[in-house]
Amino acid sequence: MKKILLLLLVTISLVSCLQHEEPKRLLHILPVIEATVPDSFTYGEVDTLTVSYTLPNGCYFYTGLYYEYQDTARVVAIKALEDLEAFCAQATDEHELKFPVLASQHEDYLFKFWKGEDMDGNDIFEEIVVPVND
Secondary structure, three states: HHHHHHHHHHHHHHHHHHHOOOOEEEEEOOOOOEOOOOOOOOOOOEEEEEEEEEEEOOOOEEEEEEEEEEOOOOEEEEEEEEEEEOOOOOEEEEEEEEEEOOOOOOEEEEEEEEEEEEEOOEEEEEEEEEEEEE
16 A cells, blocks of 8 residues: 555656746846936945836736846846736736945946847947046
């Protein structure tokens, strides 16, 4: 009896592991619609940048700021999750996000705000240089 119970338990475990479910949510990187940066930074101080973005419909939820360091450049975009199981309002939803930046380098900052992709799938950026004052 114990062997049958053990065999049944192992079979159920294997079957449940073999079943592959499609993801219920997808992570997307969304473009920055507009960016506002200060005229300059002062080394060692914190300043605020503002970006606006649009969620394509009610199934998209903001999950965070995509902020990648590339030497003295910073790549900025928006991270969002798409709920694949929800019934969604089709209206777009515009948002504004403010985030702090510590001027921790003496070199000018190059902000590369991701705008999407061109027809060939190449990334498009709006580049803004912010000088750093000592």
